[in-house]
């Protein structure tokens with residue numbers, strides 16, 4: 172199902188999440204507003220995805236994104252949280268974030284401990300890094316979505 176929906180292109184302003192990503196997980200995530208979450212196509216599975224991200228008109232970086240309810244934290248609202256695989260010097264709330272979701276890694280899981288969640292995210296980042304080296308994935312960096320004026 173999901174494979175027909177991908178690649179999926181999303182764009183919106185970065186809003187504040189619960190702020191647990193950086194502090195507890197050592198993995199900052201950029202959150203989209205509800206309007207972007209509500210625009211997701213029917214049939215998109217919740218879970219962890221990989222792809223490309225661009226903040227404003229900056230460079231395009233690899234990313235991993237969690238789409239769903241974060242069972243570990245039992246969120247009430249669905250969210251799209253993007254971890255950009257690049258060290259930014261400062262926060263970019265209110266900036267425009269474009270993401271191209273290229274592929275699916277796994278379903279959302281609950282974990283017995285924060286440490287287990289952190290380990291799973293590290294593994295996701297490692298896998299995303301490798302999958303985005305494939306030519307099919309790299310082609311999307313030159314897609315008009317990122318390059319239109």
Ligand SMILES: Cc1cc2nc3c(=O)[nH]c(=O)nc-3n(C[C@H](O)[C@H](O)[C@H](O)COP(=O)(O)O)c2cc1C
Nearest residue numbers: 188189190191192235237241242243254279280295
């Ligand atoms: C790559 C990645 C994978 C994630 N996988 C899960 C998961 O399997 N289960 C879960 O409950 N949350 C998962 N999360 C979500 C984290 O729990 C979430 O980013 C954290 O709650 C921080 O949210 P906040 O910035 O809104 O505070 C994942 C996040 C990322 C970036």
